Amino acid sequence: MITSSRFSSLLALVIALTGIAPIFFWIERFPQLVVVLALLIGLLQEWRGGWRFSNRQFNLALVPVFIWYLLQYSRSNPIQPVVSVLVIMLAARLVGEKSVRNLLQINLLSLICLASRSLYDLSPVFLMWLTVMMVLLPVSLVMLTFAGQNSVLLLGRRELTRIVGAALLITAATLPATALLFPVLPRTAFPMWQFLAIPEAAAPGMSDRVEPGSSASIGTSRTLAFRAELPRQPQPPYWRGTVFNRMNGNRWVRDAERATDPMTPTGQLVSLTIYPEPSPSLILITLDAPLELGLSRIRVTPDLVYELVRAPGKRFSYTVRAATDGLLRSKGLPRQLDQYLQVPAGLQSAFVQQGAAIRTKGANNAQRLQLVEELFSSGGFQYSRQGLPTGPDALYRFFFETKQGHCEFYASAAALLLRLAGVPSRLVGGYLGGEYNEIGGYYLVTEDRAHVWVEVYLEGKGWQRFDPSRFAVNADAVWQEPARATLGMRLRYLLDALDYRWNRAVVTYDFERQAEQVRLAARKLKDVERGLSWKQLIWAGGAVMVILAVWLLAPRIRQLHSPEQRLVRQLYRLMEKRYGLSVPVQKLGLFELAVQTGNPLVQQFADLYGAAVYHDRRLNPEELRQLRRLLQQLARAQQRP
Amino acid sequence: MERLPAGKPVAALLATLCSEHLQGKDEVVRLAMIALLAGGHILVEDLPGLGKTTIALALAGATGLSFGRVQCTSDLLPSDITGLSVFKRETGTFSFLPGPIFNNIVLLDEINRAMPRTQSAMLEAMEERRVTVEGVTHPLPEPFMVFATQNPSDQSGTFPLPESQLDRFLICTGIGYPPEELERAIIAGGGIRERIPGIAPLISPEQLHAARAVVARDIYLSDKVVDYIHRLVLATRTDRQIQTGLSTRAAINLAQAARAAAFLKGRDFVAPDDVREIVPAVCSHRLVLRTGLSGQDQGGLLRKIIAAIPVPLA
Numbered sequence: 001m002i003t004s005s006r007f008s009s010l011l012a013l014v015i016a017l018t019g020i021a022p023i024f025f026w027i028e029r030f031p032q033l034v035v036v037l038a039l040l041i042g043l044l045q046e047w048r049g050g051w052r053f054s055n056r057q058f059n060l061a062l063v064p065v066f067i068w069y070l071l072q073y074s075r076s077n078p079i080q081p082v083v084s085v086l087v088i089m090l091a092a093r094l095v096g097e098k099s100v101r102n103l104l105q106i107n108l109l110s111l112i113c114l115a116s117r118s119l120y121d122l123s124p125v126f127l128m129w130l131t132v133m134m135v136l137l138p139v140s141l142v143m144l145t146f147a148g149q150n151s152v153l154l155l156g157r158r159e160l161t162r163i164v165g166a167a168l169l170i171t172a173a174t175l176p177a178t179a180l181l182f183p184v185l186p187r188t189a190f191p192m193w194q195f196l197a198i199p200e201a202a203a204p205g206m207s208d209r210v211e212p213g214s215s216a217s218i219g220t221s222r223t224l225a226f227r228a229e230l231p232r233q234p235q236p237p238y239w240r241g242t243v244f245n246r247m248n249g250n251r252w253v254r255d256a257e258r259a260t261d262p263m264t265p266t267g268q269l270v271s272l273t274i275y276p277e278p279s280p281s282l283i284l285i286t287l288d289a290p291l292e293l294g295l296s297r298i299r300v301t302p303d304l305v306y307e308l309v310r311a312p313g314k315r316f317s318y319t320v321r322a323a324t325d326g327l328l329r330s331k332g333l334p335r336q337l338d339q340y341l342q343v344p345a346g347l348q349s350a351f352v353q354q355g356a357a358i359r360t361k362g363a364n365n366a367q368r369l370q371l372v373e374e375l376f377s378s379g380g381f382q383y384s385r386q387g388l389p390t391g392p393d394a395l396y397r398f399f400f401e402t403k404q405g406h407c408e409f410y411a412s413a414a415a416l417l418l419r420l421a422g423v424p425s426r427l428v429g430g431y432l433g434g435e436y437n438e439i440g441g442y443y444l445v446t447e448d449r450a451h452v453w454v455e456v457y458l459e460g461k462g463w464q465r466f467d468p469s470r471f472a473v474n475a476d477a478v479w480q481e482p483a484r485a486t487l488g489m490r491l492r493y494l495l496d497a498l499d500y501r502w503n504r505a506v507v508t509y510d511f512e513r514q515a516e517q518v519r520l521a522a523r524k525l526k527d528v529e530r531g532l533s534w535k536q537l538i539w540a541g542g543a544v545m546v547i548l549a550v551w552l553l554a555p556r557i558r559q560l561h562s563p564e565q566r567l568v569r570q571l572y573r574l575m576e577k578r579y580g581l582s583v584p585v586q587k588l589g590l591f592e593l594a595v596q597t598g599n600p601l602v603q604q605f606a607d608l609y610g611a612a613v614y615h616d617r618r619l620n621p622e623e624l625r626q627l628r629r630l631l632q633q634l635a636r637a638q639q640r641p
Numbered sequence: 642m643e644r645l646p647a648g649k650p651v652a653a654l655l656a657t658l659c660s661e662h663l664q665g666k667d668e669v670v671r672l673a674m675i676a677l678l679a680g681g682h683i684l685v686e687d688l689p690g691l692g693k694t695t696i697a698l699a700l701a702g703a704t705g706l707s708f709g710r711v712q713c714t715s716d717l718l719p720s721d722i723t724g725l726s727v728f729k730r731e732t733g734t735f736s737f738l739p740g741p742i743f744n745n746i747v748l749l750d751e752i753n754r755a756m757p758r759t760q761s762a763m764l765e766a767m768e769e770r771r772v773t774v775e776g777v778t779h780p781l782p783e784p785f786m787v788f789a790t791q792n793p794s795d796q797s798g799t800f801p802l803p804e805s806q807l808d809r810f811l812i813c814t815g816i817g818y819p820p821e822e823l824e825r826a827i828i829a830g831g832g833i834r835e836r837i838p839g840i841a842p843l844i845s846p847e848q849l850h851a852a853r854a855v856v857a858r859d860i861y862l863s864d865k866v867v868d869y870i871h872r873l874v875l876a877t878r879t880d881r882q883i884q885t886g887l888s889t890r891a892a893i894n895l896a897q898a899a900r901a902a903a904f905l906k907g908r909d910f911v912a913p914d915d916v917r918e919i920v921p922a923v924c925s926h927r928l929v930l931r932t933g934l935s936g937q938d939q940g941g942l943l944r945k946i947i948a949a950i951p952v953p954l955a
């Protein structure tokens with residue numbers, strides 16, 4: 001047994017927790033502390049009873065906090081101050097007295113807190129919290145109506161079950177409306193936070209330049225880069241991003257002006273759909289090497305780098321058709337190939353000698369590539385992200401001394417040697433491999449999968465993919481997927497698949513998808529049409545609608561459209577305006593109204609109207625006319641003062 | 642007013658009574674008039690010295706009806722009210738001497754002081770409108786109205802009327818102190834008790850009879866209002882604070898009283914307003930509240946119940 005007011009207070013604490021928990025890790029330290037403290041105090045008060053602060057004290061205390069956060073507010077920081085004030089207000093209510101009014105405020109503030117999560121993040125976890133909230137709030141509202149009538153009402157298990165049942169029913173009843181509103185309401189595909197947050201400074205991932213030796217180690221980030229929906233590939237797939245064609249000192253950059261002749265990828269054709277995570281980069285990831293990409297407003301360079309023309313305002317996805325053999329057929333015009341032989345000035349002589357040796361040893365480009373391969377495979381190279389050589393001679397030290405580095409070192413060194421040996425070559429930046437999610441049927445590629453490899457021009461064939469990193473002695477350990485998924489991984493895959501579906505079905509739901517649904521529905525209807533006459537369907541549907549409408553509206557229409565009802569409504573509305581009577585219709589009789597207002601016109605109206613209606617007969621046209629005239633006179637009299 | 646020619650003299654009577662003789666007692670006088678027109682009885686419950694007797698006397702005087710008075714005490718016998726047969730030596734027969742109840746308006750003062758035996762004899766007469774003494778039935782005069790009073794604060798040596806007996810009164814009401822100004826004037830000028838015998842009848846017996854006939858027959862009670870009354874009665878039966886709701890007799894009485902109220906307003910139909918207005922006076926003494934709640938105001942409860950029932954407007 002529990003009293004209604006106590007149950008409401010406890011429920012309010014739970015609701016507040018449901019409102020705060022989803023945003024807790026996003027908000028600043030101070031509101032975090034305050035709200036935890038308030039929850040504890042609130043709980044303690046419930047437990048021990050009494051010891052409450054008056055609301056006025058709290059409202060006063062809130063003023064400076066409010067002013068402080070008002071000053072914090074700026075265009076670049078619009079979210080945190082608002083959410084902080086919200087959270088602190090909620091905290092104050094949690095500690096204050098628990099009147100029905102305050103409990104309602106707690107409910108409302110908690111709901112807004114939960115809603116503010118969408119400013120930070122649009123993950124499906126929100127849905128979970130929302131569901132909890134949608135169950136708790138009706139329970140609380142039902143409970144508060146009881147508490148408002150009788151705060152010491154004792155509730156047993158049976159009553160509680162019934163109340164919770166009623167609340168669940170309310171929640172269930174709102175679901176159709178929610179489903180109906182979902183396709184209609186405007187939405188954002190990015191949380192507001194993402195537009196405004198400063199991009200993380202030194203995260204690994206695909207970048208717009210390759211510079212081995214710029215730092216001694218790089219971190220690993222499991223941040224999701226993109227998902228690609230395609231069947232599992234026998235080999236870890238290469239995800240093509242951008243191409244670097246020019247070397248400046250240790251740094252490879254992209255010179256987009258340099259064009260090459262058109263290239264055609266060869267090999268087995270694969271179709272896939274890519275769902276990139278929001279990022280500031282305009283480069284579109286494709287599967288190496290892409291034939292076509294199903295997206296408008298893009299720019300393609302001859303070296304098969306796809307770029308968006310403008311930053312997208314929302315999440316998006318695109319289809320790619322690619323051939324995966326790693327060979328791009330090309331005629332290779334000599335004038336254009338020359339630019340892929342450029343090397344920076346002031347190279348270490350060891351590199352130059354090595355390059356010259358390969359050039360003389362190999363008769364053609366294919367043989368020279370073979371020689372470079374051998375250098376890497378027999379050199380005992382280790383793949384490593386730590387203990388990297390730095391400085392201007394980093395590449396030299398990697399290749400001749402430490403023999404430890406990451407893909408940038410491997411690819412840079414290989415491409416440099418090849419260029420020195422007279423073989424046109426360039427760097428390709430993208431990703432390699434990824435975890436294949438069997439449940440969702442897609443590759444999950446994180447930022448730490450970023451990779452750089454080399455493309456080499458072979459006469460008579462075209463551009464051949466060459467990945468020197470694969471010759472590292474520990475290459476398999478680094479790049480291969482674990483053979484069997486553990487239970488934890490399966491769970492992670494399941495959650496990720498959920499997240500993926502959420503993004504596809506909810507966050508990126510847009511007009512195109514709506515149109516697609518309509519098209520789909522139309523197509524399905526056509527199928528139905530074949531088996532059934534259209535006319536029959538329309539007639540049947542129309543009949544059902546009419547019956548439904550009549551059934552729903554008939555009683556109302558009868559009432560609304562009887563002239564008596566309209567007249568009375570008009571009169572009461574006039575009286576309300578004129579005399580400020582806040583009595584709803586049907587709470588005051590006509591003659592009482594006449595006495596209260598003391599208006600002879602109202603008395604006339606009552607006499608005339610009552611004589612007909614309370615004689616159980618309808619108003620005749622003459623009476624109707626008179627009554628309308630009376631109403632007009634009343635309305636005029638009202639306007640005059 | 643033009644609809645009801647019979648209403649005119651009654652309205653004039655009421656206006657004169659209230660403005661000249663019984664100032665500040667409008668409500669009680671009107672309720673008494675309603676009881677008279679509807680053929681019911683009235684119970685006035687208030688402290689002594691507020692003019693209960695005066696009202697009854699004035700009403701009798703102004704209507705030209707005969708008036709009888711019984712002061713109830715614990716040793717009052719039924720025959721003291723009904724009358725008794727007396728042996729006449731000269732003729733050698735018994736002849737019946739009618740008691741005070743054989744009048745048009747009978748004032749039963751402090752009815753709760755009489756013994757239950759006497760009370761029930763009186764109440765039986767009220768219901769049956771006739772008296773049987775020694776095997777002979779004597780009809781009571783028409784119109785017949787009992788104007789009973791009781792003092793609610795006086796508890797010792799009283800026999801409170803049981804609910805079933807209370808149900809026989811059409812109306813139960815209080816009087817209340819007169820307004821300030823008026824009370825001063827009364828103190829200065831003295832009571833009107835002495836002047837009452839001088840009140841000339843303001844209405845002829847025929848007129849009164851016609852008015853009663855109109856109330857009984859010609860005032861239209863619409864289905865909507867019947868429904869309204871029925872809903873009210875049902876609501877009192879399901880209310881959680883009430884132990885016993887309104888009886889069917891109460892509903893009948895409510896309709897009768899509403900008719901009379903509508904008649905007094907010059908209407909030939911009953912409006913829901915009449916019902917709303919008359920409900921506390923007609924129904925509050927018939928409600929039995931749950932134990933523990935008996936201290937509550939029945940009138941207020943009734944007003945709350947009726948406020949929750951939508952007024953039929955169209």
